[in-house]
Amino acid sequence: MAEILRGKVVADKIKEKMVERIKKLNDKGIEPTLAIVRLGEDPSDISYEKGIIKSAEKLGIKTVIKEEEVSLKTEELVNIIEELNNDDKISGILVFRPLPKGIDEEVISKTISPEKDVDCMNPLNLAKIFEGDMSGFAPGTPKAAIEILINNNIDLEGKNVVVINRSLVVGKPLAMMLLEKNATVTICHSRTKDLDKITKDADIVMTALGRAKFLDEKYFNKDSIIIDIGVSMDEDGKMSGDVDFENVEDKVAKITPVPRGVGSVTNTVLLDNVVKGCEKRA
Amino acid sequence: MAEILRGKVVADKIKEKMVERIKKLNDKGIEPTLAIVRLGEDPSDISYEKGIIKSAEKLGIKTVIKEEEVSLKTEELVNIIEELNNDDKISGILVFRPLPKGIDEEVISKTISPEKDVDCMNPLNLAKIFEGDMSGFAPGTPKAAIEILINNNIDLEGKNVVVINRSLVVGKPLAMMLLEKNATVTICHSRTKDLDKITKDADIVMTALGRAKFLDEKYFNKDSIIIDIGVSMDEDGKMSGDVDFENVEDKVAKITPVPRGVGSVTNTVLLDNVVKGCEKRA
Numbered sequence: 001m002a003e004i005l006r007g008k009v010v011a012d013k014i015k016e017k018m019v020e021r022i023k024k025l026n027d028k029g030i031e032p033t034l035a036i037v038r039l040g041e042d043p044s045d046i047s048y049e050k051g052i053i054k055s056a057e058k059l060g061i062k063t064v065i066k067e068e069e070v071s072l073k074t075e076e077l078v079n080i081i082e083e084l085n086n087d088d089k090i091s092g093i094l095v096f097r098p099l100p101k102g103i104d105e106e107v108i109s110k111t112i113s114p115e116k117d118v119d120c121m122n123p124l125n126l127a128k129i130f131e132g133d134m135s136g137f138a139p140g141t142p143k144a145a146i147e148i149l150i151n152n153n154i155d156l157e158g159k160n161v162v163v164i165n166r167s168l169v170v171g172k173p174l175a176m177m178l179l180e181k182n183a184t185v186t187i188c189h190s191r192t193k194d195l196d197k198i199t200k201d202a203d204i205v206m207t208a209l210g211r212a213k214f215l216d217e218k219y220f221n222k223d224s225i226i227i228d229i230g231v232s233m234d235e236d237g238k239m240s241g242d243v244d245f246e247n248v249e250d251k252v253a254k255i256t257p258v259p260r261g262v263g264s265v266t267n268t269v270l271l272d273n274v275v276k277g278c279e280k281r282a
Numbered sequence: 283m284a285e286i287l288r289g290k291v292v293a294d295k296i297k298e299k300m301v302e303r304i305k306k307l308n309d310k311g312i313e314p315t316l317a318i319v320r321l322g323e324d325p326s327d328i329s330y331e332k333g334i335i336k337s338a339e340k341l342g343i344k345t346v347i348k349e350e351e352v353s354l355k356t357e358e359l360v361n362i363i364e365e366l367n368n369d370d371k372i373s374g375i376l377v378f379r380p381l382p383k384g385i386d387e388e389v390i391s392k393t394i395s396p397e398k399d400v401d402c403m404n405p406l407n408l409a410k411i412f413e414g415d416m417s418g419f420a421p422g423t424p425k426a427a428i429e430i431l432i433n434n435n436i437d438l439e440g441k442n443v444v445v446i447n448r449s450l451v452v453g454k455p456l457a458m459m460l461l462e463k464n465a466t467v468t469i470c471h472s473r474t475k476d477l478d479k480i481t482k483d484a485d486i487v488m489t490a491l492g493r494a495k496f497l498d499e500k501y502f503n504k505d506s507i508i509i510d511i512g513v514s515m516d517e518d519g520k521m522s523g524d525v526d527f528e529n530v531e532d533k534v535a536k537i538t539p540v541p542r543g544v545g546s547v548t549n550t551v552l553l554d555n556v557v558k559g560c561e562k563r564a
Contacts, residue, residue: 123405123406123409123410123413124405124406124409126409126412126413127405127406127408127409127412128405130408130412130450130454131405131408131450132450157473158473158474158475160475166461168412168413172458172461175469179448179469179471182471182473184468184469184470184471184474184475184480185469186466186467187457187461187466187467187468187469188466189461189464191439191440191464191466192440192466193440193442193466198442198466
């Protein structure tokens, strides 16, 4: 049977260290504070927001919610963000995406101060990841995936890691972070041929295809370590990862479940960025 | 015998198209102009500069040389670059690197206007490459390597391409450009294990190790296409690529020589960027 790599265990470890760091900040009279900017009332945004507020409260991180109309103009949103940039009490800014069609996302990304850009929207923070400079803010999902490996003492040095995803928010930054850990990285995607051959040869497979249960035992070997970043609904409307978990569970070495895998770490990573931002400004 | 992919053939093809584009600009009374900023008199800088000026002249691209002291201060260099940014006659700015120790390269990189940054120094242009947005300026060496493939009608779609180099100026942007062409990309480096196994399985190997004649027949198969970006001196002080050319020449499908391979295309790619910059502003 594969070892199941649960997200909560990792999130708890990260939170434990955060509690100490937040205490130190509080001792100096500083309160880490996350500003959330939400346009409209998309149910998934609201549910995500509730999750973050709850996690933040438990840790002692303050949240400030800026709720605005979907019809907001780019310049108006720019003004709101600039106010948050200039507000010394705000440690981090999270703007929910995708933004409504009328908003120029590129302008907004560049408006968020790189020092408060905890969701890694600003291209300057993205460029840092590309440069291998981990002093900025890493995007949440790939950071969460890496944290699962690190916190389970899975060595990356010289390992062959396959990343199935080439998006700007997941696959590419993930590949850069893996290179930083001295892994050999193969980036696969929808046009990749003989994917099963490539993944079967790898030490670690990190997948964000978004196709429920697409990867079965054919794609892995008994030593495979699988980090399943994919989230989709299977035929029965049940949340599922890219990997056919039941099919591979007893045929690989380690695997993250979906749900309760990578997704359970992303909020924590975001909040960790808020504390990091606050520490930098302290 | 392998087909030899010579750089000059590719450079000439690119130049042919450039001549037409420059003519169109000239017809509008516009002269593409490259500003070269050089600090000190490093012989390799001066030799590089001469090569560019010669190529530029032949194409009808003007050059403006800003020769400054090695002791120049960061603020002084910033002022020079800002002047060039604001000068409508200048289409592109090339600052020779590495800069002297006293200069803050990060500040300089950000000072160069992204619209004139033909050598891709500004992190905003680098971020574009990362984003898969090819509307900006690509760095010369990886662009030259890709141009050799494209101009030899070597299809990249779904191909397994191994990049041996993870630097910010070569390996990483090259990987991003390859992904944009729908290749499956593996990024290898000094910590990679069983490199020979990985390269032998690949369709195309693009190497920038900088170790003379390091890769012999063991690393390739009869269908291998090799783009050798490495430049170093062998035991006899002769310029050599990463690949042991004589050893593999009759055992692979296609290979670029060193010299007269990728290096013969980089200047052309830089000048192509100057014309591109000029067209954008026209």
